[in-house]
Amino acid sequence: MSFADDLTPSQRAAVEHFEGPLLVVAGPGSGKTRVITRRIARLISRGVHPREILAITFTNKAARVMSERVQALLPRSFVWVSTFHRFCAKLLREHAAVAGLASNYSIFDVSDQLTLLKSVLQDLDFDATHFPASKLLGRISKAKNDLITPEMYQARHAKSVGTHIDAVVARVYPAYQKRLLESNAVDFDDLLMHVARMLTENEELRLSLDERFRFILVDEYQDTNRAQYQIVAALSQREPNLCVTGDPDQSVYGWRGAQIENILRFERDFPRVELIRLEENFRSTPEILAAADELIRHNERRKPKRLIATRPSGRPVELRLYLDGQDEAMSITSEIHSLVKSGDRNWSDFAIFYRVNSLSRSVETALSRWKIPYQVAGGLAFYERAEIKDVLGYLRLIDNPRDRIAFLRVVNAPARGVGKSSLDRFVKWADAAGIELLAAARNSERVPNLSKKAAVGLRAFAALIDEFAELAANPFGDDAGSTEFQFGDEPTEPDDKGETVGPVSTLLRAVLERTGYYRQYEGSLEEDEIQRKSNVDELISSAILYDRQLAEKEEVATLGGFLETASLTQDVDSLEEDIGAVTLMTLHAAKGLEFPHVYLIGVEQNLIPHERSLRENDPAQLEEERRLLFVGITRAKDQLVLTHTQRREIHGRTLSTITSDFLQELSVETRDCTVDDNYGDEPSNDSFAADFDADNLDDFLPDEAPNRSRGLKRSAGLKRGKTSASDKRKGKGKPHLTTAAALESGSNQGVSLPIGFAIGMQVRHPRYGLGTVVDVSGFSLRRTVTVDFTVDNRRESFIAAKCPLQPVGLS
DNA sequence: TAGGTGATTGTTTTT
DNA sequence: CAATCACCTA
Numbered sequence: 001m002s003f004a005d006d007l008t009p010s011q012r013a014a015v016e017h018f019e020g021p022l023l024v025v026a027g028p029g030s031g032k033t034r035v036i037t038r039r040i041a042r043l044i045s046r047g048v049h050p051r052e053i054l055a056i057t058f059t060n061k062a063a064r065v066m067s068e069r070v071q072a073l074l075p076r077s078f079v080w081v082s083t084f085h086r087f088c089a090k091l092l093r094e095h096a097a098v099a100g101l102a103s104n105y106s107i108f109d110v111s112d113q114l115t116l117l118k119s120v121l122q123d124l125d126f127d128a129t130h131f132p133a134s135k136l137l138g139r140i141s142k143a144k145n146d147l148i149t150p151e152m153y154q155a156r157h158a159k160s161v162g163t164h165i166d167a168v169v170a171r172v173y174p175a176y177q178k179r180l181l182e183s184n185a186v187d188f189d190d191l192l193m194h195v196a197r198m199l200t201e202n203e204e205l206r207l208s209l210d211e212r213f214r215f216i217l218v219d220e221y222q223d224t225n226r227a228q229y230q231i232v233a234a235l236s237q238r239e240p241n242l243c244v245t246g247d248p249d250q251s252v253y254g255w256r257g258a259q260i261e262n263i264l265r266f267e268r269d270f271p272r273v274e275l276i277r278l279e280e281n282f283r284s285t286p287e288i289l290a291a292a293d294e295l296i297r298h299n300e301r302r303k304p305k306r307l308i309a310t311r312p313s314g315r316p317v318e319l320r321l322y323l324d325g326q327d328e329a330m331s332i333t334s335e336i337h338s339l340v341k342s343g344d345r346n347w348s349d350f351a352i353f354y355r356v357n358s359l360s361r362s363v364e365t366a367l368s369r370w371k372i373p374y375q376v377a378g379g380l381a382f383y384e385r386a387e388i389k390d391v392l393g394y395l396r397l398i399d400n401p402r403d404r405i406a407f408l409r410v411v412n413a414p415a416r417g418v419g420k421s422s423l424d425r426f427v428k429w430a431d432a433a434g435i436e437l438l439a440a441a442r443n444s445e446r447v448p449n450l451s452k453k454a455a456v457g458l459r460a461f462a463a464l465i466d467e468f469a470e471l472a473a474n475p476f477g478d479d480a481g482s483t484e485f486q487f488g489d490e491p492t493e494p495d496d497k498g499e500t501v502g503p504v505s506t507l508l509r510a511v512l513e514r515t516g517y518y519r520q521y522e523g524s525l526e527e528d529e530i531q532r533k534s535n536v537d538e539l540i541s542s543a544i545l546y547d548r549q550l551a552e553k554e555e556v557a558t559l560g561g562f563l564e565t566a567s568l569t570q571d572v573d574s575l576e577e578d579i580g581a582v583t584l585m586t587l588h589a590a591k592g593l594e595f596p597h598v599y600l601i602g603v604e605q606n607l608i609p610h611e612r613s614l615r616e617n618d619p620a621q622l623e624e625e626r627r628l629l630f631v632g633i634t635r636a637k638d639q640l641v642l643t644h645t646q647r648r649e650i651h652g653r654t655l656s657t658i659t660s661d662f663l664q665e666l667s668v669e670t671r672d673c674t675v676d677d678n679y680g681d682e683p684s685n686d687s688f689a690a691d692f693d694a695d696n697l698d699d700f701l702p703d704e705a706p707n708r709s710r711g712l713k714r715s716a717g718l719k720r721g722k723t724s725a726s727d728k729r730k731g732k733g734k735p736h737l738t739t740a741a742a743l744e745s746g747s748n749q750g751v752s753l754p755i756g757f758a759i760g761m762q763v764r765h766p767r768y769g770l771g772t773v774v775d776v777s778g779f780s781l782r783r784t785v786t787v788d789f790t791v792d793n794r795r796e797s798f799i800a801a802k803c804p805l806q807p808v809g810l811s
Numbered sequence: 812t813a814g815g816t817g818a819t820t821g822t823t824t825t826t
Numbered sequence: 827c828a829a830t831c832a833c834c835t836a
Contacts, residue, residue: 058825085826110824129819129832188826223825256824356822358827378824412812419812453812568826588823610822628823651821652827 003038003045003073007031014276015039017243018046021236021270023221023263024245027307028292028634029283029594032245033062036217037069039243043215044077052214055081056232058223060569062592066219084228086568088191091198091209093560098202099194104560106185106396106403107567111384113137113187115405120175131168139169140176144189145225145257147196150174184402192227199234210238220592221246221266225257233269240270248303249296252588252628254620260301279306281634283594285314288640291666292633298665299623317633317640317668319603324647324654325359329366331673332599332643336582337370339597347373351583351595353632355607358650360584363601367582377585381570387517387532388539392566394511397438398468399559407437414516416457422450426458438462464514471510472559475503502547502557508540542566587632598636603629603644605658629662642666646674 004012011031014024015038026032036055044050055070057063060083067081082090089107096103108116117133117140143153150173157170180186186194199206213235218224221244224232236242244266251260267273281289286309293307322328332352339345352363360376367374382388390413396406408427412418418426429447430440444450444458501509512518521533543562550557583595587608606614609625633640648657771787 060825062825083826089826107826109826191826220825252823253825255822256826358821361827415813417812421812451812570826586823588825591825607822612822649827 003041007035007038008278008280010276010278010280011035011038014243014278015042017274017276018043019239019241021240021266021273022243023266023273023275024243024278025263025275025303025305026245026247026278027281027305028247028250028631029281030278031282032219032278033066033069035278036219036243036245037066037073040070040079040217041073044074044079048215050077050079052212053079053217054087054213054215054235055079055217055219056087057081057083057219059083059592060086062219083568084231085188085191086564088195088231089564089568091195092186092191093564095198095202095205098198098205100181101186101194102184102400104184104400106183106400106406107191107564108180108183108185108187108405109384109567110137110188111389112185112405115408116179116183117172117176120172120179124171124175126168126172131165135165136169136172139165140173141187141189142257143169143173144187144193145227147193147227147230149193149197150177179404182402183404184400185405189227192225192231196227196230196234199231206234207238210235214239215241216243218242218244219246222248222251222260222263223253223258224262225259226262229259229262229265236270242270247305249299249305249627250591250631252591252624252631254624264303277305280308280310282310283637284634285309285311285638287314287316288633288636291317291640291668292630294667295626295633295662295665296630299626301620301623315639317642317666319642319644319663319666319668319670320673321670322643322645323674324645325362325602325649326366327673328601328643328645329362332363332601332641333366333370333372336597337372345597347580347582348578349596350599351585351590351593351597351635352599352601353585353587353590353635354601355587355610355628356602357586359602359607363584373581375579375581375583377583377589382535382538383566383569385532385535387535391508391511391517391536391539392563394465394468394515395508395559395563397465398472398507398511399563401438401465401469402436404437411441411458411461414520416461417451417453418457418461419454422454425450426454438465442466467514468507468511472503472507475506501544502551504557504559504562505540505543505547507559508543512536512540587628590635591631594635594637596636596638597641598632598639599641599643600629600632601643602648603642603660603663604648605660607648608660608662626662642668 004015007015008031011034014022014035017039024032024035026035040053040055043053055063055066057066063081063083063086067079070077070079070081080087092099092101092105093103096105114133114137117137118128121128121131121133121136148156153173154170157166180190199209216232216236218232223246232242232244244263246263248260248263251258254260267275284292289307289309296302320328320331322331336345336347336350339350340347352360354360354363357378364374364376383392390410393406393410393413396403397410400406408423411423426440426444426447427437430437433440440447441458441462444455444462447455450458518533518536521529521536546562546565547557550561577593587600602608608629609622613621613625642663644660644663645657647654649655773785773787
C-alpha cells in the first residue's frame with residue numbers, strides 16, 4: 001500500500017523523502033499536516049521503528065491532531081508526538097540533577113513568575129513602579145530563549161550602569177534564577193533552556209538521545225526560537241534525518257523570541273538539505289489568495305513564494321468602512337444572521353478576527369443582542385482561575401515542599417490569620433535563617449515579633465501540609481488515620497464500574513475536604529460561587545481522568561505527573577470547529593485554522609499595524625504585523641470581509657482613526673457603509689426572534705454589553721427559577737442558547753460557555769425528568785454532564801452546551 | 812488583618 | 827472601559 005497516492009507531486013516528494021535533512025516550506029492551506037502525518041506513516045512502512053521517530057509541535061492541539069491521524073493511518077504504532085515544552089519537561093524529569101534540580105520540580109506559569117520576580121525586586125530594593133515586573137520578565141524570557149544565562153547576561157551588560165533597564169535586568173535575572181532553583185522550580189522558558197544546555201554540556205546524554213531519535217519532525221518551524229533550534233540540532237547530529245515544516249510568511253511570534261532566521265539558517269547548518277515548496281493552496285478562492293499575495297509581497301525580508309490557487313473563482317474580497325465599532329459589529333452580526341437564516345450557512349462557518357482582544361467586546365454585545373451563539377477564543381484559561389490555582393497550589397506544595405510561590409499562595413487561603421505583615425516578617429526570618437518556608441512554619445513560635453494568631457495559623461498550615469504529604473506517600477494506607485476523608489454526602493464516589501480512584505484524585509479530595517475549599521462553595525446560590533464549585537468539580541474530574549488513564553497504561557499515577565499536565569495544558573484546546581457557533585478570536589489565535597467566511601475587523605493604523613510596532617520604527621516589527629494580517633486573510637476559504645471605521649473607542653476614549661498603511665497595498669472592493677446602514681436596529685419581529693419565547697428570554701438576556709468578569713456579579717441579581725424557558729425551544733437550527741444555566745446566568749458566557757453544572761446538582765430534562773448530576777468533565781464547549789435520572793435509574797451524558805438540562809430546586 | 816477606594820495604565824501570548 | 831495596585835480605614 002502507499003501513503004502517497006492522493007497527493008500532489010510536491011506533497012508526495014516530501015512524504016517519500018527518506019533520509020537526510022528536509023525543509024518543507026508550506027504555504028497556507030497547502031496540506032501541511034497531511035504531509036507530515038503521511039510522512040510518519042511512510043517512515044514506519046519503510047521499517048523505521050516508531051520509537052525512533054519524534055514529532056514536535058507547538059500546541060497541544062496540533063500534537064493531538066497529528067497523533068490521532070497517525071493512529072488512523074497505522075493503528076497501534078506509538079509515535080512520540082509532543083509539544084516542545086512537554087518533551088523537555090519529560091527529559092528534565094529524568095535528568096533533573098544535571099540542571100541542578102530535583103525531579104519533582106514545579107513548573108511556574110506566568111503569574112507565578114510575576115509573583116516571584118516582584119519578590120526579587122522587593123529584596124533588591126528596586127522601585128516596582130519604575131521597573132514593571134512584566135517588562136523585566138519579558139527581557140528575562142527573551143534572554144532564556146536566546147540561551148543567555150544570568151552569568152552571560154551580567155557579563156554582557158557589565159558596563160551598563162544605574163537604572164538602565166539592562167543594568168536592572170543584569171541584577172534581577174540572576175536573583176530570579178537563583179530563587180527558581182531554590183524553589184526547585186522552572187518557568188516555561190527554563191524547560192527549553194535547561195534541556196538545551198544539558199544537551200550541549202553533556203555529550204554522553206546528547207549522544208544517547210541523538211541515537212534514540214533517528215527521525216525528527218518539527219512543525220511550525222518558523223516559530224522556533226534559539227533554544228528550540230539548539231535542542232533539535234543537538235538531536236540530529238549523528239543522522240541528520242530532520243524534517244522541518246513551516247512558512248516564514250506566517251511567523252508571528254517574533255516578539256516571543258521566535259527566529260525566522262532559523263529557517264534560512266537551516267540550509268546553512270545542514271548541508272545538502274532538500275527543499276520542497278508546497279505552493280498550491282486548496283483552501284481559499286483566487287480572490288482571497290490574490291489579496292494575500294499582494295500584501296505579503298511588500299515584505300522585504302522573505303523568500304519569495306507563490307500562492308497557487310486551485311479553487312474556482314469566488315466573490316471579491318470586500319473592504320468596508322463604518323462609522324464606529326458599534327456600527328461595524330451590528331452590521332456584521334445582522335449579516336451573519338441573515339446569511340444563516342437564508343439557509344446555506346451555519347453559525348460555525350463564520351469567524352471574526354481582530355488584532356486586540358478588546359475589540360471583541362462590541363462584537364460580543366451585538367451577537368448576544370441578536371441571540372447568536374458564539375465562542376470566544378482566549379479569555380481566562382481554566383488553570384489560571386483563582387480557585388484552581390489555589391487548589392493546585394496545595395498540590396504543588398505537597399509534591400515539592402520547596403515551592404515558595406505555592407507556599408505563599410495558599411498559606412493564608414482560606415484565611416488563617418496570617419496577614420501580609422506577619423507573612424513578611426516570617427519570610428524574612430526564614431530566609432535569614434536559611435530555612436525552607438514550610439519547615440519554618442512548623443516552628444513558627446521561634447519567629448520573633450509574630451502575633452499569636454499568625455504563629456498558630458502557620459503551624460496549623462504546616463501540620464496540614466504534612467498530613468497531606470503523608471497521604472500522598474501512602475494514598476491507600478489502611479489504618480493511617482489520615483485517610484478517612486469522606487466527601488460529604490455528595491455523590492462523587494469513583495463510579496459504578498468498580499474502579500478504584502487513583503492516588504491523585506484521592507489526594508485532591510482530601511485537600512478539598514480538609515481545607516474547606518469545597519464546602520465554601522457548597523450550597524451557595526451565588527452565580528460565581530456555583531461557577532467556582534463547578535470549576536473545582538472539573539478539576540476533580542480531570543484528576544480522576546488522569547488516574548484512570550495512567551491505570552489503563554499500567555503506569556503509576558503521580559502527583560507530579562498530574563501537575564505537569566495541568567501546567568502545560570491550556571484551555572485553547574477546547575475551541576470546537578463544529579459546535580454551531582460563530583468564532584471570535586485574535587489574529588494570533590487564528591493561525592492554523594480555517595473558516596468559510598471571515599470578517600477581519602479594525603483594519604486601522606495603530607491596530608494593524610499595532611501602535612507599538614510603529615513606535616520603534618523597526619521594519620522587522622512592521623513586517624511581522626503584515627504577516628499577521630496575511631495569516632488572517634489566508635484563513636478564509638470562500639469569503640473575506642475587511643472592515644475599518646471612522647471612529648474607534650480606545651481605552652474608553654473615542655478617537656478618529658487613521659487608515660491602515662496595509663490597505664494601500666491591497667486592491668479590494670471598497671464599500672462605504674457610513675451612510676447606508678442596511679441592517680436592522682434590532683432582531684425584532686423576524687423569524688429568528690420568534691424561535692424563542694421572547695417573553696421569557698427578555699427576562700434573562702441583558703441588553704447591554706455583557707462583560708466577562710463582572711457579568712457574573714450582575715447576573716447573580718437576575719431571577720432564578722423560571723426554568724421553563726428552555727423547554728419552549730425545540731427543533732433544529734435554533735441557536736444554542738440552550739442550557740438553563742446559560743439562561744439563568746443571563747450572561748453572554750451562557751451562550752459561549754456552558755456554566756453552572758456541578759456534581760450533586762438537581763436537574764430536570766424535558767424527556768427524562770428529574771435527575772442528579774453525577775459527573776462533569778471537559779472544558780467549555782466540550783463540557784459533558786452525566787446525570788442519573790430518578791425514573792428507571794437511567795444514566796445519560798450530555799454536552800452541556802447543547803442539552804436542555806435545567807437546574808431545579810434553586811428558587 | 813482584611814476589605815475597600817482611588818490612581819494608573821493599557822498588544823499579541825502556542826507553552 | 828476595567829484590571830491592577832498602592833494606600834487607607836474598620
